[in-house]
Amino acid sequence: MTPSSLHQLIEALRVLPGVGPKSATRMAYHLLQRDPGGAINLAHAIEYALANLKHCRRCNTFAETELCDICADPQRDAGKLCVVEMPTDLMMVEQTLAFHGLYFVLMGRLSPLDGVGAKDIALSQLLSRVADGEVAEVVLATNFTAEGEATAHYLAQMLQARGLAVSRIARGLPVGGELEHADPGTLAQALVERRPL
């Protein structure tokens, strides 16, 4: 009973992560009924982004040019390479103003349960990137989730075998954090990873 173009739109919306049949239906009605201008804008933005975005040749993040702005910046310290999972993570690190090296974006994490293996993230590209003779230290800044930790462990082994210094961002209590409100796992890690003063 649903017209086929409406049915196709609902099915097409289900490619979005976290969108099931009910949300897709609600989204389709909203686009058609309340915001056809926003809908056509969305269609064009998808097509434009697919046509114009590529991966930075050096760091693998999304860029419209061969080299992204950071990789093209001669002021950055080419001896340090920070490895993150996604471009959002890169932006979070940049916002700290605490890192002046270059980045490498894996565009994912190892996640065997989701069918994401070593071939699905940019590992081989990372290995050729670190072989440029300039990178001396790799800072692993993948998430502290099970998948992010596994990815960091795997990368550390591969990179150390190539004679690179590898570090991992610290785990511990947040700035301004109180022991009373920390979860036991984080507090345990903060004890284990205590640093001499």
Added chain:
Amino acid sequence: MTPSSLHQLIEALRVLPGVGPKSATRMAYHLLQRDPGGAINLAHAIEYALANLKHCRRCNTFAETELCDICADPQRDAGKLCVVEMPTDLMMVEQTLAFHGLYFVLMGRLSPLDGVGAKDIALSQLLSRVADGEVAEVVLATNFTAEGEATAHYLAQMLQARGLAVSRIARGLPVGGELEHADPGTLAQALVERRPL
């Protein structure tokens, strides 16, 4: 630092209901990185639906033809008109196989807090629809939410003033429901709306 076409895609995704900046970013990365085929399919489905879907001239639901399949069916009882908020509600009523009349889809509900007034839903179209000389009873099947109830109340007054019989679908315990597990409001309504046997 975000390339402009990526930024535009993230902004464009925010027209979807329930999608904030974080989900939009996640959706954009997913489309670009994991499912470019699904993304282009989505863009085409939006464009195709916008170009091909219109409202059924009689009942206001989405249709690709002037008259939807139900309105075009001469077997339906043209004396009964069931008013619902959205096409999904129409489908739910159809699935019961308990109603053989025709429908009218408001494409919304009165919701002053969201800026949806009488002009934003198809009220004037409903009034000309019920003036066809065939409709004798209007069954109000808007939701039992605050907005749906207000809409039903408003419609009932307008339709009764035009001499039409107006009814509202029943509230009460669900089929198979136990008093022990009913919420007090529903149970109270089931008592107030008890029917003689």
